[in-house]
Amino acid sequence: MVDSDAGRAPTAAVSVADVAAFLQTKVIGPADAGRLALRDLVDDSRVLRPGDAYVAIPGTRWHGLDFENEAVAAGAVLAISDRPSSVLPTLIVDNPRAVVGPLAAWFHQRPSRRVRVFGVTGTNGKTSTAHFIEAGLAAAGECTGLISGARIQGPNWGLIPTRTTPEAATLQRTLAHFHREGVSACAVEVSSHAIAQRRVDGTKFRAMAFTNLSHDHLDYHGTMQAYFATKASMFTSDRTQIAVVNVDDAHGARLASNTTVPTWTCSTVDPSADVYAEDVVCTESGSRFTACTPAGTAGVCLQTLGPHQVSNAVVALTSLIADGIDPIAAAEGVSFLTAITGRCKPVHAGQRFTAIVDYMHNTAGQRTLLPYLRQLTKRRLILVVGASGSRDPSKRRPLGQVAATYADTVIVTDESPEDDDPAVLRRDVLAGARRARHAHVIEEPNRHRALELAVSAARPGDVLVVAGRGSDTTLRRGSHTSHFDDHAQLHQIITAAIGTRGPTAAELARRGRATTSVWVRNSPGTSRE
Known part of the structure; x- marks a missing residue:
């Protein structure tokens, strides 16, 4: 279920005329449209139900009214937008985003x-x-x-x-x-x-x-x-x-x-x-x-x-x-409280190393958490990291540099490229990681294989961290989405790998596409920066 469909239940009787009076606007459409009863206010055409008012919000790519026919097919009886609908009675407001919060609060009796x-x-x-x-x-x-x-x-x-x-x-x-x-x-x-x-x-x-x-x-x-x-x-x-x-x-x-x-x-x-x-x-x-x-x-x-x-x-x-x-x-x-999904949450699958999934997606989060993770082991810190697309590009190189400053092995992989070129995202993170001149740096575009690589490299006493996505279970590449749960995937991979031999450092070096140094174990320090 998507969050737009949360907690649906009939509300007190509210008519189109009532909403028009609240918004101080007139109904554009049939003369009797004001008498229509409204079941709910909805701003997502995919979850509209019969009797709903459709709040059609202009966005960066699409306008809500681009989906007005779908809204009618779903049973919507009213549009609230900044321009008239061609198929629904409409209440026109200057800025739908500015009114929908107070309107929805009033509609649901504050x-x-x-x-x-x-x-x-x-x-x-x-x-x-x-x-x-x-x-x-x-x-x-x-x-x-x-x-x-x-x-x-x-x-x-x-x-x-x-x-x-x-x-x-x-x-x-x-x-x-x-x-x-x-x-x-x-x-x-x-x-x-x-x-x-x-x-x-x-x-x-x-x-x-x-x-x-x-x-x-x-x-x-x-x-x-x-x-x-x-x-x-x-x-x-x-x-x-x-x-x-x-x-x-x-x-x-x-x-x-x-x-x-x-x-x-x-x-x-x-x-x-x-x-x-x-x-x-x-x-x-x-x-x-x-x-x-x-x-x-x-x-x-x-x-x-x-x-x-x-x-x-x-x-x-x-x-x-x-x-x-x-x-x-x-x-x-x-x-x-024992754990919070995707927030420094351990993976327990019977392994002899520590495995953690964390949302850590910016340098401030890295500088807070990575020194602590270094303290958990006298051996190696293995970090899987990447950069999401459609985000501030100035974050990418620092993200890689801080990761490689603290970790001994950094595996750079894809998160959700969105509409960006995933190779460019990885390139920027890799450039930052190389700049640190501390960690062994590997590029593996496929996220599942990156996790497999990290698990195969982990030895008793190591700390392995999959960072960046936390509780997010959807990978987004352009218009394509797929399910990927870091915690569940990591648990599955560890379970399958228990008892098998991981690659040697030399094998890792051959698989790595970008390397600065091999298995440098000295800690860069543990003070909060």
């Missing part, structure tokens, strides 16, 4: 006024922090919901999303479904694209949390200043009641000093923050620390891997405590 919504935004850590918040809410006795890039989940119901934050109509429908199912509070991951595209308009957040900001998505936002401004726009009184800000991040410190709503700061190093972590210890099985809060201290024992999860957990705890939730209950909740 569900964010009935369900406390905890938002999380930032470059890295959004998904993990949202999962931590949901776990803390559940431990405090709340009936919970979760809307993240990894999954959308409520009571006895869940689905795999197609984007980090749903489109506005889907978001409001999902929140309304949560309310009907008794959800009292939920966590929502909020991407910068969602903010800029106004998908979260119409949602009133109980708390909005900021994790960090680093170089990413500049293909979309243009500059870091514009990227920061997009994130910062969520921290105003018309968006949220409470701001929660990680001040370990320089952009976070700047944000915290300029918010116009009650603001809680958090940190893993600064005891002057409202909530901070002390006595932090990270091991191969998780992390432990003491959360110091205005309501007292609480011990936290994270089962999720990586020092970055301490920061994410502290942001989540601060969001919960700012809402009045007991810190002990919140700490128990985040400690109970």
